[in-house]
Amino acid sequence: MIKEPILDIAHLAHLEILTPKFEESRKFFIDVLGMTQSGEKGDSVYLRGWDDYERYSLKLTASKTSGLAHVAYRVRSPQALERRAAALKGSGFDVGWTDGDLGHGKTFVCKDPDDHTIELYYETEWYEAPADKKPALKNQAQRFPARGVNVRRLDHWNGLAVDIKANREFYEDYLGFRLTEQIVLDDGTEAAMWMTATNKSYDFAYTKDHTGTKGRFHHVTYALDSREEILRAADIFLENGVFIETGPHKHAIQQTFFLYVYEPGGNRVEVANAGARLILAPDWKPIRWTTAERAKGQAWGLKTIESFHTHGTPPVEVKNH
Amino acid sequence: MIKEPILDIAHLAHLEILTPKFEESRKFFIDVLGMTQSGEKGDSVYLRGWDDYERYSLKLTASKTSGLAHVAYRVRSPQALERRAAALKGSGFDVGWTDGDLGHGKTFVCKDPDDHTIELYYETEWYEAPADKKPALKNQAQRFPARGVNVRRLDHWNGLAVDIKANREFYEDYLGFRLTEQIVLDDGTEAAMWMTATNKSYDFAYTKDHTGTKGRFHHVTYALDSREEILRAADIFLENGVFIETGPHKHAIQQTFFLYVYEPGGNRVEVANAGARLILAPDWKPIRWTTAERAKGQAWGLKTIESFHTHGTPPVEVKNH
């Protein structure tokens, strides 16, 4: 008999991102991406897309450097939280319980094998739009801002990792994520992976960190409603002097329509649209891409840009590479 | 402590639809909607959108009349199938086990309180594209047909029911679907409901059958990748003399961008796009729409067309109404 799946993770909830240029980064997320500030505490502001149902999906924190401070997933129930904590306890990946943060309650903290910090929680604060941000339709969290790129909601994030396979096994065994696509080199090394706990084809991805440094960050992605909006976003980035790294184009892997830029603090940010693509099969067979297939570039032939393999945050000095 | 959710249903899998104009209906689904025939047996053909991962998502059966013969849901695991069967056994809604049909194995059959036949199964046949339908990208089930409307995948279906509340409770209690939106009249009567087992905001809906007839069908919906493709679909329906009932426009409820037509057999077919809207919250609070809110019409002001409340299949003679 097939082992039944772990279904305790509900969805990717938020990221905490560090920036050495706090005020410029804040302006980028609000004025250019069209996000809304929904909280402020210490060195951080809390930001949201107009369709994020929780209070925020991005915590932006002033720091000496860039990168990811933590990523948070919401679980399906209080029981699910206890189950995940129990499974992690004593695994060597567990850090322990906290009281939570602005917007969410009791939290279990752990680390993936690559030292990225992960928070799990159930209790959350639903966003309550103030009068000037009330939407016309009550099945929408917040009024459409009509400002900048108008990102809709957090979609996924991408980490760098030294050992992809170890990370994959951690996410499968302890958190129940399912592998949907992966890159496996000719020598059998896993070079990248895409995993999901939802019907989105990925909630996160990891790609190999060639510098051998642990805990680094590749990008965060916000969803827009159409490819047309991604194209318009490219115009808006151009007008605002934002560095466009690559795109708009369509990934061969996952077929996402993408556009990558760097925010002022140096972190890579993607806006993307997946069309109507969903993973509905409960037993989806992971798609394995080979070295030769990867060499073909993106779906319509765009070569994968070199910096995509080298730029991560925080920056690291590479010596023998 | 909150009761944990039933998570046994994976997704809506297929519908069997009856048509009194078999050949014309078949042509409509293949030539106009752009579906592919992937099987044939007895009085039925089996059809699929280019991104449906199973062998088919629509069984079209020649009949004296129109309407829905059955709807099938795939469950998450063999164990999930046994659990649902066990829960239903003796409930009065259970029909019993069958060996399945072309494309899927062992099946448990039941009926909702309104007499719609429901099939549940786990074992399925993944679509294997023949050489001339192999896609260029291996994470796609079938080559994009570039013919007609090019529907991507089955999205949801809509039934009519005499007692919406009874149906809602059945789907919640026995199958674990979650209510996301509903219409509740001023006198407290439930008039429509939208439910989901996935991150789509609905896998099916039921609206009140004012004729008091049980088991009728409102429509089946296929997803397209963009609103732009829905607009182009409208052109294609117009060119092909297909009756456009209403749309393209945006529903206030669920915010789906929609277009409704009648296929030659009389059944209503929708093509739709939801943008990047997903229900990620595991504890989504159902949106309740009132009579007054419904009277406002669709999102941008289009009045809901009268036939939307009256046309169902099979047709029924209405006397004192």
Added chain:
Amino acid sequence: MIKEPILDIAHLAHLEILTPKFEESRKFFIDVLGMTQSGEKGDSVYLRGWDDYERYSLKLTASKTSGLAHVAYRVRSPQALERRAAALKGSGFDVGWTDGDLGHGKTFVCKDPDDHTIELYYETEWYEAPADKKPALKNQAQRFPARGVNVRRLDHWNGLAVDIKANREFYEDYLGFRLTEQIVLDDGTEAAMWMTATNKSYDFAYTKDHTGTKGRFHHVTYALDSREEILRAADIFLENGVFIETGPHKHAIQQTFFLYVYEPGGNRVEVANAGARLILAPDWKPIRWTTAERAKGQAWGLKTIESFHTHGTPPVEVKNH
């Protein structure tokens, strides 16, 4: 031998629109439509879309009522201006020369048979973007605003007229516009017309004023780059409480994808997209629509809204109608 065409009019240049709610109208055009104020004089502000090459395309003037004060066309050359003035002199439609207005020079003024005031000029002021509105690409007049609906450029306008045929003949004979489509009732009466001096399929239209009042205004239209942007505009109008009269939908006549709203002063405003449709034939054969064809409604079946036949500005009291 065929008579050669008059090619003196270059394009529709701007409209002067009256509003009894000046400040609210101004805010609508700037905050909701995304226009830019590029001048101010007396009771007027001058407004522009981001791709209008002249200083402005809309003059908004405070008034006791709503409606159109004048419409202006730019001619192709100084000689063309003299030719048109000479043709009009003594015709009974001529008003005479003025020194122009903010943004344009020497102007010949005339009236159409329905008393709409028309200005013709050649000398114009090209828009010079200030530093904060400089575009990234130098073949663009102004930076993309990324605010509200982001209208691109003035596209066309629509007047009401008591005698459509008389107006058509005036525009053909004195100004060289070409008829591209028209509505002719079963009794031979012309009920509406669409005319052009460019490769757009119309620079203006006139529809019959059933109140028998002369000089009234139906709407002004701004072009957006895609149908997708029209759909998003509908969301933005909804969020801002702007009255949506009808649309988005596709006209059967001219096939324009349209959306009509009322600005706070009561004037109807359209945002539209024509796809890649152009009239390239120098001898285009006007399309004639009959009463029966009009009764079919818009392209995809939407019934033409009643107010479309009755709402014009300024409002008029209708007695025996």
Added chain:
Amino acid sequence: MIKEPILDIAHLAHLEILTPKFEESRKFFIDVLGMTQSGEKGDSVYLRGWDDYERYSLKLTASKTSGLAHVAYRVRSPQALERRAAALKGSGFDVGWTDGDLGHGKTFVCKDPDDHTIELYYETEWYEAPADKKPALKNQAQRFPARGVNVRRLDHWNGLAVDIKANREFYEDYLGFRLTEQIVLDDGTEAAMWMTATNKSYDFAYTKDHTGTKGRFHHVTYALDSREEILRAADIFLENGVFIETGPHKHAIQQTFFLYVYEPGGNRVEVANAGARLILAPDWKPIRWTTAERAKGQAWGLKTIESFHTHGTPPVEVKNH
């Protein structure tokens, strides 16, 4: 006083393209691009987009090699044809009169300084759709095919030329085309030009032929209604094994959204969308791009692909380059 413009050319009418793989090329244009065959004569087939108003916009001719046989422009009137013939007579560029071809009458033939053959005519055959291709809306030339890429209409073409400046002067002086954008190298050499006789921002372009060979062809472009359709076209090309050279992306010059492929005969074909961009100014000031600006690549940063500078048809052997 400014000299008045020559307004005799109405629009780009058709191209005759040579292919050494006639049957494969024919299939590409019909099955993949979605064109319709509307004539056949000798070694040629005549093809059209669904919105081309004349009988055809592409004559495809079997040949030993690839390239352009001729390009044809329709003039505005019989008088305009006589005027252009008179201007060209004795210029050294004139070839003389012919009786025309399938679909058009009396024709004056000339050559540009780079030896591309140009035909000018007025009398034309409007496309008459047979019963199965009659459109639902009578202001449309032909039914929307719903097959392949569904190209709408011929948009522009691009030639290679050894001496860009000489070609520009020829088109300005003899045919009245207006320069809208150009590339001028730091040493003052003109390296590329875009010219128009319509409100499209270009009806043709020429780029420098670095091989020093005259009369070569760079590409022909068909217009689609939206950028979304260009993206879908990329999928269709991918599925059909058509070589995608570059795109989809947005040109900095002219801001066209583009996608380039090679048809089986080796000729480059573009599908493009210009949004609502039009050149309405009768005195448009040509945009001049410098070497440094060109080095920035396309609008959103895509580097201009090397083959764009080297691949032309027919192929030529390059020795000392």
